[in-house]
Amino acid sequence: MQIGCSAPTSGPLIEPDSLLRIATEAEELGFDYVTVSDHVMIPTSIASRYPYSDSGEFPSGAAAPRLEQLTTAAFIAAATRKLRIVTSVMVVPHRPAVLTAKILASIDFLSKGRLTLGIGAGWCEEEFIAIGTLPFAERGAVTDEFMAVCKELWTADNPEFNGKYVQFKDVLFPPKPPQGKIPIWVGGESGPALRRTAKYGDAWYPIGTNPQFPMDTLTRFKAGAAKLRGLTEKAGRDPAAVSLAYRVSSNPEAQPKGSVDGERKLFTGDAVDYAGDIKALRDVGVTAFDFGLFGADAEATVGNLRRFRDDVIAKVR
Structure with a gap:
């Protein structure tokens, strides 16, 4: 089982010394990986619905300074030795395919095989337009290609490749990623996300708090995993080839202990509750968990990491 935490890509914690301290402390404390998020720019007016809030509004703080995801991943990789870096998630259509493949292969090569590629198709049409991507309506097909x-x-x-969006031949592409193929974790909880995972994902990587497709109880998560197994078999793949990961955006005590339809709501309550939820999900096959453990500054964030190690990780390993 792997346990990770988030590295900052926006706000005051992105100052180089703060980011470096958080990443290196995470490695020293025994976290297996850090996650880095992806927004190139945040439009000042957003009509698109954000999937992970009840209101559909993007969280406050959108105007905060932001780092580019893959540059940040490379920075963290250079400062660490064992820590894996997980893109959580990379919005695939935001960047040209061949250039993206080269950047990812380079990060994996320079980190000696420590990159995991979490992917998504994206949700913010206004950001797609501002970046100048292929059409937002085609983002699912673009992601797959x-x-x-x-x-x-x-x-x-x-x-060589001859697709709708990308064509090339008579090219060379060394160095290859040391891992052979960089592991792909498919984010999202919707039907298309599950089908994408079943088709080519190495792991399914949902967040429990999507109000349209909630995975916030053990029963709901089991149902999603069962649906994924069926889709994977239908795609002609062995379901055992697709792992299960789970992302939690908050830290212990961020939300009071709750329930849904009489069943415990996952990752609400204190550290004891979190440890119990990790054990329950581990028993149904989840092999990776990551958590947002940010504090007001680097010192507070490192304090959260230490408490999580002592109060949660120590109880589940």
Whole structure:
């Protein structure tokens, strides 16, 4: 079982010394990985619905300074030795496919195989327009084709591709990722996300708090995992080849202990509750968990990491 925490990519904690301290302390404290999030820019007016709040509004603080995700991943990789870096998640259509494949392969090469690629198709149409991506309405097809491009470039000796959005041949693409193929964790809880996971994902990587597709109780998560197994078999793959991961955006005591339809709401309450939820999800096959443990500053964040290690991780390992 792997346990990770979030590295800051926005707000005051992105100052180089703060970011460096949080990442290196996470490694020293025994966290297995850190996550880095992805927004290139935040439009000042957003009509698109944010999937992870009841209101559909993007959380406050959108105007905060932000780091680019893959640059941040490379910075963390250079400052650490054992810590894995997970993109959580990379909005695949935001960047050109071949360039993205090269950047990811380079990070994996320079980190000696420590990159995990969490992916999503994206939700904010206004950001797509501002960046100048392919059409927002085609983001699902774009995501799938861009991932096929990455796999071809990462694994083929003489890569070539003839798709709707990307075409190339007679090219070379060394160095390959040391892992052979960078693991792909597919974020999202919707039907398309599950089908994408079943088709080519190495792990399903949901957040429990999507109000449209909640995975916030053990029963709901089990139902989602069962649906994924069926879709994976239908896609002609062994369900055992697809792992289960789970992302939690908050830290212990951020939300009072709650219930849904008489069943415990996952990752609410204190550290004891969190440890119990990790054990319950581990028993149904989840092999990776990560948590947002930010404090007001770097010192407070490191304090949260230490308490989480002592009060939660120590109870589940």
